[in-house]
Amino acid sequence: EGCxxxxxxxxxxxxETTTQQTTSTIAPxxxxxxxxxxxxxxxxxxxxxxTGMTTTTPKVCVEGxxxxxxxxxxxxxxxxxxxxxxxxxLDYDTHFNLCGGDMSMVADIDCREINSQTPWxxxxxxxxxxxxxxxx
Numbered sequence: 001e002g003c004x005x006x007x008x009x010x011x012x013x014x015x016e017t018t019t020q021q022t023t024s025t026i027a028p029x030x031x032x033x034x035x036x037x038x039x040x041x042x043x044x045x046x047x048x049x050x051t052g053m054t055t056t057t058p059k060v061c062v063e064g065x066x067x068x069x070x071x072x073x074x075x076x077x078x079x080x081x082x083x084x085x086x087x088x089x090l091d092y093d094t095h096f097n098l099c100g101g102d103m104s105m106v107a108d109i110d111c112r113e114i115n116s117q118t119p120w121x122x123x124x125x126x127x128x129x130x131x132x133x134x135x136x
Contacts, residue, residue: 003082004113004123007070008136010087011108012099014061061100069096070114085111087135111136 071093075081087103090096099105111120111130120130130136 002076002078002080003074004125005070005073005076005115006083006085006111006120006136007068007114008085008130009068009110010066010098010106010132011110012061012063012066012105013107014063014099014105059097059101061102061105062097065110066098068112068114069098071096083136085136087132090135106132108132109135 069090070085071090072084074083087098087106090098091101091103109130109132111128112118113120113123120128120136128136
């Protein structure tokens with residue numbers, strides 16, 4: 001039997017600085033136009049099509065325990081495929097907002113098997129690590 005599938009929850013202690021900001025920009029495209037600038041006056045001739053969008057999503061640290069999260073599912077038929085829930089990977093995953101993306105605010109971690117919700121220390125599997133430096 002392969003490795004069980006695990007999930008983690010982390011305790012966030014947010015402190016003073018609690019917001020990071022993520023900005024995504026789609027560059028505008030312009031076709032069929034000529035632009036000239038003279039003494040602060042811009043003149044555009046021809047047909048121009050411009051599209052562009054900027055989305056800003058603040059990542060806010062929420063004090064307390066996070067929801068249970070799992071970003072990796074092991075292949076249960078492959079005894080060599082283990083499960084992992086690395087904090088540095090979850091930090092950059094847009095589906096999760098662990099401690100506002102600031103892993104220095106992770107004060108504690110809990111890990112458990114997904115289906116049975118058995119604590120990681122009681123699953124009978126060996127060589128498991130669940131800590132605030134790595135994750136699971």
